[in-house]
Amino acid sequence: MDTRLDTLSRLVGDHLAARGWRLVTAESCTGGWVAEVVTATAGSSAWFDCGFVTYSNDAKCALLGVSPMTLARHGAVSEPTTAAMARGALERAEADVALSISGIAGPGGGSAEKPVGTVCFGWARSGESPQTATCRFDGDRESIRRQAVVFALTELLRRYA
Numbered sequence: 001m002d003t004r005l006d007t008l009s010r011l012v013g014d015h016l017a018a019r020g021w022r023l024v025t026a027e028s029c030t031g032g033w034v035a036e037v038v039t040a041t042a043g044s045s046a047w048f049d050c051g052f053v054t055y056s057n058d059a060k061c062a063l064l065g066v067s068p069m070t071l072a073r074h075g076a077v078s079e080p081t082t083a084a085m086a087r088g089a090l091e092r093a094e095a096d097v098a099l100s101i102s103g104i105a106g107p108g109g110g111s112a113e114k115p116v117g118t119v120c121f122g123w124a125r126s127g128e129s130p131q132t133a134t135c136r137f138d139g140d141r142e143s144i145r146r147q148a149v150v151f152a153l154t155e156l157l158r159r160y161a
Contacts, residue, residue: 001040005146008153009041015157016047016097023156024095025051026064026085028076028102029119033149049095054085060102064088077102077114079132082122086130097160098124099152105144119148123159131159 001009016023025034035051038044052063057076060066065088066081074080085100103119110116117137124130133155137147 001037004150005037005153006040008150008157009037009044011157012038012153013041013044013047015161017043019096021096021160022047022049022094024049024089024093024098026089026098026100026122027051027053028055028060028085029105030101030103030145030148030152031055033145034099034101034152037149037153049093052085052089052092060085063092065091075114077104077118077120079120079122079134082120083124083130083132084122086122086124090124090126096126097156098122099156100124101148101152103144103148105141105148107141117144119144119151121148121152121155123156125160 032053038048054060054063057071064085066084070080082100086098089098100122104110104116106116120134122130122132137144
Protein backbone atom coordinates (compact mmCIF):
# COMPACT_ATOMS: atom_id res chain seq x y z
CA MET A 1 0.00 0.00 0.00
CA ASP A 2 1.26 3.45 -0.82
CA THR A 3 1.97 6.19 1.71
CA ARG A 4 -1.12 8.27 0.95
CA LEU A 5 -3.52 5.38 1.52
CA ASP A 6 -1.65 4.30 4.63
CA THR A 7 -1.81 7.81 6.07
CA LEU A 8 -5.50 8.17 5.26
CA SER A 9 -6.29 4.85 6.89
CA ARG A 10 -4.40 5.78 10.07
CA LEU A 11 -6.16 9.16 10.22
CA VAL A 12 -9.56 7.53 9.76
CA GLY A 13 -8.70 4.97 12.42
CA ASP A 14 -7.52 7.59 14.89
CA HIS A 15 -10.64 9.66 14.29
CA LEU A 16 -13.04 6.75 14.68
CA ALA A 17 -11.26 5.24 17.68
CA ALA A 18 -11.23 8.59 19.51
CA ARG A 19 -15.02 8.69 19.23
CA GLY A 20 -15.57 5.01 19.94
CA TRP A 21 -17.07 4.58 16.45
CA ARG A 22 -16.82 1.59 14.13
CA LEU A 23 -16.85 1.67 10.32
CA VAL A 24 -18.66 -0.55 7.81
CA THR A 25 -18.07 -0.36 4.06
CA ALA A 26 -20.36 -1.20 1.13
CA GLU A 27 -18.39 -1.31 -2.09
CA SER A 28 -19.14 -2.07 -5.69
CA CYS A 29 -16.63 -0.78 -8.26
CA THR A 30 -13.78 -0.68 -5.74
CA GLY A 31 -14.27 -4.38 -4.97
CA GLY A 32 -13.34 -4.14 -1.30
CA TRP A 33 -10.34 -1.86 -1.76
CA VAL A 34 -11.44 0.46 1.07
CA ALA A 35 -11.78 -2.54 3.39
CA GLU A 36 -8.35 -3.74 2.27
CA VAL A 37 -6.80 -0.35 3.00
CA VAL A 38 -8.27 -0.02 6.48
CA THR A 39 -7.54 -3.61 7.51
CA ALA A 40 -3.91 -3.15 6.47
CA THR A 41 -3.67 -0.73 9.40
CA ALA A 42 -2.56 -2.42 12.62
CA GLY A 43 -5.24 -2.17 15.28
CA SER A 44 -8.09 -1.61 12.82
CA SER A 45 -10.16 -4.31 14.51
CA ALA A 46 -10.89 -1.69 17.17
CA TRP A 47 -12.64 0.59 14.65
CA PHE A 48 -13.54 -1.48 11.56
CA ASP A 49 -16.48 -3.89 11.72
CA CYS A 50 -16.92 -5.39 8.25
CA GLY A 51 -17.15 -4.76 4.55
CA PHE A 52 -19.72 -5.74 1.96
CA VAL A 53 -18.66 -6.19 -1.66
CA THR A 54 -21.90 -5.99 -3.62
CA TYR A 55 -20.87 -5.89 -7.24
CA SER A 56 -24.14 -7.09 -8.76
CA ASN A 57 -27.54 -5.47 -8.38
CA ASP A 58 -28.84 -8.74 -6.92
CA ALA A 59 -26.17 -8.57 -4.20
CA LYS A 60 -27.03 -4.94 -3.45
CA CYS A 61 -30.65 -6.01 -2.89
CA ALA A 62 -29.99 -9.27 -1.02
CA LEU A 63 -27.12 -8.16 1.21
CA LEU A 64 -27.83 -4.46 1.74
CA GLY A 65 -31.57 -4.21 1.22
CA VAL A 66 -31.36 -1.80 -1.71
CA SER A 67 -34.80 -1.61 -3.30
CA PRO A 68 -35.09 -3.02 -6.82
CA MET A 69 -37.22 0.06 -7.55
CA THR A 70 -34.30 2.35 -6.62
CA LEU A 71 -32.05 0.43 -8.98
CA ALA A 72 -34.65 0.47 -11.76
CA ARG A 73 -35.31 4.21 -11.40
CA HIS A 74 -31.79 5.49 -10.82
CA GLY A 75 -29.35 2.69 -11.69
CA ALA A 76 -26.59 1.16 -9.61
CA VAL A 77 -24.37 4.19 -10.19
CA SER A 78 -26.47 6.85 -8.49
CA GLU A 79 -26.64 8.77 -5.27
CA PRO A 80 -29.98 7.20 -4.26
CA THR A 81 -28.35 3.78 -4.58
CA THR A 82 -25.25 4.68 -2.59
CA ALA A 83 -27.44 6.26 0.10
CA ALA A 84 -29.41 3.00 0.30
CA MET A 85 -26.19 0.97 0.36
CA ALA A 86 -24.84 3.02 3.28
CA ARG A 87 -28.12 2.73 5.21
CA GLY A 88 -28.30 -1.00 4.55
CA ALA A 89 -24.72 -1.56 5.66
CA LEU A 90 -25.37 0.27 8.94
CA GLU A 91 -28.48 -1.81 9.55
CA ARG A 92 -26.59 -5.05 9.02
CA ALA A 93 -23.38 -4.30 10.92
CA GLU A 94 -22.19 -3.37 14.38
CA ALA A 95 -21.02 0.01 13.17
CA ASP A 96 -21.67 3.70 13.69
CA VAL A 97 -20.48 5.04 10.34
CA ALA A 98 -20.80 3.63 6.82
CA LEU A 99 -19.34 4.52 3.49
CA SER A 100 -20.53 3.20 0.15
CA ILE A 101 -19.18 3.36 -3.39
CA SER A 102 -20.68 2.44 -6.77
CA GLY A 103 -19.25 3.51 -10.10
CA ILE A 104 -18.05 2.82 -13.61
CA ALA A 105 -14.33 2.12 -13.55
CA GLY A 106 -14.10 1.09 -17.20
CA PRO A 107 -12.76 0.55 -19.67
CA GLY A 108 -16.33 -0.18 -20.85
CA GLY A 109 -19.75 0.26 -19.33
CA GLY A 110 -20.04 4.02 -19.59
CA SER A 111 -22.72 6.03 -21.36
CA ALA A 112 -23.23 9.66 -22.37
CA GLU A 113 -25.12 10.25 -19.12
CA LYS A 114 -22.73 8.26 -16.95
CA PRO A 115 -19.31 8.06 -18.61
CA VAL A 116 -16.45 5.88 -17.46
CA GLY A 117 -15.02 7.45 -14.32
CA THR A 118 -18.41 8.31 -12.81
CA VAL A 119 -18.43 7.21 -9.18
CA CYS A 120 -21.15 7.81 -6.59
CA PHE A 121 -20.55 7.78 -2.86
CA GLY A 122 -22.60 7.58 0.31
CA TRP A 123 -21.69 8.22 3.93
CA ALA A 124 -24.03 7.57 6.82
CA ARG A 125 -23.93 7.83 10.57
CA SER A 126 -26.36 5.99 12.81
CA GLY A 127 -29.46 8.08 13.37
CA GLU A 128 -28.69 10.55 10.57
CA SER A 129 -29.68 10.81 6.91
CA PRO A 130 -27.00 9.65 4.45
CA GLN A 131 -24.86 12.20 2.65
CA THR A 132 -23.94 11.58 -0.99
CA ALA A 133 -21.69 12.85 -3.76
CA THR A 134 -20.80 12.05 -7.35
CA CYS A 135 -17.36 12.46 -8.91
CA ARG A 136 -15.92 11.96 -12.36
CA PHE A 137 -12.37 10.65 -12.30
CA ASP A 138 -9.93 10.37 -15.21
CA GLY A 139 -7.52 7.56 -15.95
CA ASP A 140 -7.51 3.82 -16.39
CA ARG A 141 -9.52 1.34 -14.33
CA GLU A 142 -7.00 1.07 -11.49
CA SER A 143 -6.53 4.83 -11.32
CA ILE A 144 -10.27 5.49 -11.17
CA ARG A 145 -10.72 2.90 -8.42
CA ARG A 146 -7.80 4.28 -6.41
CA GLN A 147 -9.08 7.85 -6.72
CA ALA A 148 -12.47 6.61 -5.47
CA VAL A 149 -10.86 5.04 -2.39
CA VAL A 150 -8.91 8.22 -1.61
CA PHE A 151 -11.98 10.40 -2.07
CA ALA A 152 -14.19 8.15 0.07
CA LEU A 153 -11.78 8.14 3.01
CA THR A 154 -10.91 11.84 2.71
CA GLU A 155 -14.58 12.78 2.69
CA LEU A 156 -15.32 10.47 5.61
CA LEU A 157 -12.82 12.49 7.64
CA ARG A 158 -14.18 15.82 6.40
CA ARG A 159 -17.82 14.96 6.98
CA TYR A 160 -17.45 13.41 10.44
CA ALA A 161 -14.55 15.40 11.93
